[in-house]
Amino acid sequence: MVPFAVKKLRERLTQLASPQNTTTSRPLAQAQLRDFENRWRKATEPTFLGTVERGARDRQVGIHPAFLIASFLDPRSKDMVPDLGPVSERVAAIMVDQETKNREAQCLVAMGTDRAGATSTVDEEVWNWEKEDDFFADLEVDQARSRQGAEAHVGVGGNTVESIVQDELKRYKSFPPLQFRKVLPGGTLTFNDPLKWWEEKAPYFPIMSSLAKAYLSIQATSAPSERVFSAASMLIEKRRNRLDPELAGKMLFVAQNWDLHEKHLQDMLLAAAEQQEGEEVQGSEPPAAK
Structure with missing residues (x-):
């Protein structure tokens, strides 16, 4: 039935x-x-x-924005990022914010040094109000400090930080993408290093290169998990597709920890050899006289 x-x-x-x-x-x-x-x-x-x-x-792009930015800053995949416009705008905003903060910090350090020098000068010399040039000299110092503070946002050549960032982005997009692989003179096939590329192109992209080094340090994959999947594919194949799950797990564990197993065996053999050598030494010694 x-x-x-x-x-x-x-x-x-x-x-x-x-x-x-x-x-x-x-x-x-x-x-x-x-x-x-x-x-x-x-x-x-x-x-x-x-x-x-x-x-x-x-x-x-339902992933973390940092991964999209890292993909855009990778010269090998910069043209493969989906919806490039928003990603490029996000990178530009980060670059502007980073460069503005760096210039403001440099300006504060320079102003602190100038103030320290001016204070020491005032302490060493008595203020002389009869010197008319002192007032104008202080005025020139204040104007120089104001110009230095303005350059933190505008730049020495009159270019704003935004325009400098846009120029770098435009140059970066115009560069041809870096190939994923290259052939060495000996005929060996190897992978191109994006960080090496940024190191060589840093003079052309002073702001973007520092940002790229920070984002490209993110680990895109997990090497241990990749090794586990590779080992599993070698253990379980068409001719061995009926392995008991518990047995397959044990075999995978042994394959992943074989180096520890070998070290343990070597330690055991070394300990056994030392013990045997000690027993032989004790056996070769003459008996103590009564």
């Missing part, structure tokens, strides 16, 4: 899954897709179009 019921159930499921007898969900999905295609081609509904574009973007 049971085999007959299983047979009938299998026949019924096969019949329902066939293209001639689709379930209710499949026509509904097809109708949704047709409606989406028609509305997308017409693009007469800005709200709908914006929602679709935003949803597609969120699905593609």
